[in-house]
Amino acid sequence: MNQKGSAAEEWAAQFLQRQGLTLIARNYHCRFGEIDAIARDDTTLIFIEVRWRRRASSLLLESIDLRKQRCWRLTAQHYLAHHGFSAHCRFDVLFLEGHHCHLLHWLQNVGLDSVSRGNY
Template sequence: MNQKGSTAEEWAAQFLQRQGLTLITRNYHCRFGEIDAIARDGTTLVFVEVRWRQRATSLLLESIDARKQRCWWLTARHYLAHHGLPARCRFDVLLLEGHHCHLRHWLRNVALDSFSRESY
């Protein structure tokens, strides 16, 4: 991961904690892929994808293609299977832009395979 991506993920982790979520781990990876952050929101486990771009673009969500969604889902299932945790979970996406990681959107409980420009 490059320095800018690391900075965006650090900003995202701090943001989630300020919103009351408890950070469990960052950059969880297995043979299926990687999840940028895993947090707990009350009794719900939250799998978080962080997308950052230097300049504003409508392509932030579109960059999460079907292959990425499948890897995200399989990685989340791997995490749940190996940690014996309940399956109550959701998928969130943080869309950040600019040099200072300005929050553009926090999409909560996204439905995989349903990303579209109308989602944000």
């Protein structure tokens, strides 16, 4: 990961904690891919992707293609299977832009297929 990507993920981690979420993991890797952050609130386990762009773009959602969605889903299933969580889950995406990582949008509960343990 490049230096700016690391800075964006660090900004995102601090932002999520300020929002009251408990950060469980960062840069979770498995054979299926990577999830930038995993957090929880009182009832939900949240898998978070951080998308940073130098300049704001109208194509933010288009940057999340079907292949990427499949990798997130499989990586989340892997995490659930290997860490014993049975909480409700959701996928969020933080869109950041600019040198100082301004939050453009926090897209919560993006519409990926449901995640359940062991279905990969």
